[in-house]
Amino acid sequence: ALAVSVGVAGGARGSRVVLFTDGLANTGVGKIRAGESSPFYLDLAQAASELGVSVSVLTLEGENCSMENLGTTADITGGQVDIADASAMTESVASILKLAPVATAVECTFVLPRGLRVQHDWAAHARTMKACYGVATRATDVTVRFACDAELIDEVRKQSEQQEEEQAWDLLDEAGGAPAADKKRALHLQAQLRYTSSTGKAMLTVIEASLELTSSRDHAEEALNSTVAALSAIHRAAQLAQQGLYHEARLTLISTQRLLQRAMRTAAHQRDYLSFVVQAEKLDQFMREVQQQEAVFGSKGGGGRHQQRDDEAAKAIFQMKAVSSAAFHARH
Incomplete structure (x- = not known):
């Protein structure tokens, strides 16, 4: 039923599917065996994301639905997961549906300067990094963690030590005068955000930022x-x-x-x-x-x-x- 729903909803990008379940799926292609991973839900999530469909999962308290498997569909497509009491089901559904998708096929490409890298899961010296986020609402927030290479850290530390030494000499200079100004170093980062708007237009937003370095x-x-x-x-x-x-x-x-x-x-x-x-x-x-x-x-x-x-x-x-x-x- 979930696969059929995603297929039908895929006819209109930005559609949402909410899966209600009161227990473990025990029949069909999405059958789940307790304690085992089911690749079906990962494959379905990737297909839904490509179609611009978000999938949310809602189940009842006290029931085992294998959220570990079902939740993958929400995780990849930008949907939500929740476990609700039967008496609060209406409120839970309303909470899931209150934020309409504003963008689909959301992906961001980061263009990195020398010395800066993504902190986890990517090649240490890659100058670009692309991440896909599926469907987004106005409340969607994503974070990416960056780190400096060891060479850049040493460079900044040496620069800081040199500035401290120059300022010390300025203070000892009998001729007086103002201390030398700090020579602040900054890295310039660019983020290229590509997505399909709710009206079906392909959009590109470029964001640039300067990150000041300090030791x-x-x-x-x-x-x-x-x-x-x-x-x-x-x-x-x-x-x-x-x-x-x-x-x-x-x-x-x-x-x-x-x-x-x-x-x-x-x-x-x-x-x-x-x-x-x-x-x-x-x-x-x-x-x-x-x-x-x-x-x-x-x-x-x-x-x-x-x-x-x-x-x-x-x-x-x-x-x-x-x-x-x-x-x-x-x-x-």
Whole structure:
């Protein structure tokens, strides 16, 4: 039924399919065996994304539907996942449908300067990186984490040391005069956003930004956008959790929480910190419990953990991978 629905909806880009299920699929091409992965849902999600169709999954509390498998369709197509009480089903459906798609076939190409790279999952020296996001609504927020190569870090550190030395000589100069101005270094980043609008037009938006480099931790933390840092950490931790890398995911959450604490200077920073604690706990709770169980009964390792996740844990991962800034600040 899901495959047929996607095929029918594919006739109009931007269509939405909501899958209601009260248990495990046990017949047809989408049959799921408990504890096993089903490639059918991954293939279907990729087909739906190409057709410009988003798929959301809604199931009932207390029922095992293998959200680990079904949620893949929402994860790839830009849909949502939820587990609702039967009495609140109407509200859950309304929440899923309230945001209409504004773009399909969304992809972004990043053009990177020398010394800057995508932090995870890409070739270390690639100058361009393309990511596909499927269907987007006005609430869609995505984050990408970048890092500097070791050579650039050394270059910035040496430049900073040289500036400090020059300023010290200026202060000792008997002739007086103003200290030398800081020679700030910046990297220029370009993002090329391609998508199909709700009217069917192919669109291209080019965004450029300059990223100032510094070797000063205090300077970096003063300039921190706490909302972006928090949201990025939650997205990344959810990606790691999906791979079964719970230790790495929890380290990401813990290190970011400490960063937000150090950089807390305004009321807005405090609100972001509290929102982060609330949202991060949705991920950390089940990972913490799994690690405690494995410490007692033995570890299954990252590769087999996804087969053991219950629907609530899978829901938390999918929701946190796609959490928007609006949902992040809602804290409910």
